[in-house]
Amino acid sequence: MTTAAHQQPATDKNASTKGAISIRNVTKIYDPKGANVLAVDDCSLEIAPAEVCMIVGPSGCGKTTLLNAIAGFHSITSGQIDLDGEMLCGPDKPLADQGADRVVVFQNGALFPWKTLADNVAYGPIVQGLMNKADAREKAISMLSEAGLSGVADKYPGEVSSGMARRAEIVRALINDPKVLLLDEPYRAMDALTKSIMHESLLEVYDRTRVTIFFITHDLEEAIFLGDRVIVMTTRPARTKKIVEVKINRPRDYRLLSSEEFRILVQETKEAVHEEAVKAFEAGERELA
Amino acid sequence: MGKASKRQETLGARAKALVSDLTFRRGVLSILIFLTLWEIGFRFNEWFGVMVPFVGKVDAPSIVATRWSDVVLLPGYWESWYLSMGRVFLGFLIAQIIGIPFGLAMAVNKYFRGMFFPPFEILRPIPPLAWVPASIIFWPTTELSIMFVTFLGAFYTIVINVLGGARAVDIQYLRAAQSMGATQWDLFRKIILPGTLPSIFIGAAVGMGITWEVVLAAEMISGGGQQSGGGLGFFIWSSYMGGVMDQVIVGMISIGLAGYISSSLIRYIGYRSMPWRRMF
């Protein structure tokens, strides 16, 4: 199914025009000659520029697969994905080129352990040949300071908390001025308190940059709190089951969590996800039996 | 001038810090206890007329120390050090120079791996010492053949570690780098290489140990011919042949020290070149 482009809330002052993702009838089959795993089936989704699009769905339903296809980490079997009207991958070009216009923040964190946070952040502009080392470092340090990380710019990822590392990783993505941030359960292993700090910092970044965000999560409250829309995926093969529109004004803060409006939306999403989770569970049992 | 004295100061401070360091004290204490027990074990027969098995037959540390103080005056002893060290380091260095690129090439290129991994795996189980006779035949000098088996001792370990380490570099690092615009060459230089560094140093540490084992055995086997000989292995062997047991022990402890110096060196280089691992 296809959804109409999303309307930005009225509070949006500097409406962005870049970062529209159009996913049309995308199917992904892993190992078509062997195991033949249908991971994504005829999935369509339109994401507007500067939208925060949250993806939820049962484990193993194909969310990461979809993200990897957008990022160009693997090919699609059929369908087409466009970014701002230009084809990333499609009929004659199943694998999208990887590019700094779509930077990924990974589930387990992928800061390079052998580089300091500042050098990690400076990496993109340097390898792309956009800046020399000194300039890139300078910009990296100033961006880290903006994110409240000036004190740890010269530390290695192993020396800072997971929350700081994850924030630095988002800074490392943003320095490339991407059109789209692709986040794959970035706050999965975090405690509630750290998570809430992460959310505030991500919303702050979003309000400042208006980058399109494609965000996979298991956490429905996180999805509603951050998102403009929440896409509930079906159990594998992934299709869009339900789209929850979150028409809550930005900037948002934590008072929202206790509002009636918020709880209704979470409940609505939970019901849709639960149905799919039950299906996934039963399918899993059948496979075992 | 000022710089030199400052350096001395920091060295002095470091030495002081070391002496007050608990781990260091514990280490010294355990060595002292070991030496004391050894000495008592040897003297037991003299004092109480009871022969302690094993230790009773090994010359006591005091005897070994006396012998050692004589031996250090002999140029031959230092020549043995020099020869063994030279063989170990050359063999080891060549093994690194060939082994690291070879392991990396197998890790990043599946055609290369397909071609060279099978013969490598067939040759690997052959113990380096089994190569001694063959290498004496096909290398023109004994020196070269000792060096060759030394090289082999380190080579396999280095290659296996580099190959395993490079292939275990997390694909997320590669993807992250690629999504930020890294080219294949960037990936190799900035991701695979630093990602493999810890394994390179593990390979080096293990390889260095094997190199010492191999060089000593090779020196004992090849003996002290005119062409080439000596080395700490030969030193032990000839002491044994001459029935000088305390000198055998001097040789053994010398090897222990030599091995310790070599592995400390590797640890130090590893520590310097992997600043991000210092906190572990």
Ligand SMILES: Nc1ncnc2c1ncn2[C@@H]1O[C@H](COP(=O)(O)OP(=O)(O)O)[C@@H](O)[C@H]1O
């Ligand atoms: N490389 C692969 N080869 C075969 N099957 C895969 C591969 N990657 C993922 N899958 C399967 O595809 C399905 C979707 O995986 P994924 O997209 O990772 O799910 P999730 O929604 O949890 O992110 C799962 O059943 C998974 O086992």
Ligand SMILES: [Mg+2]
């Ligand atoms: Mg996933």
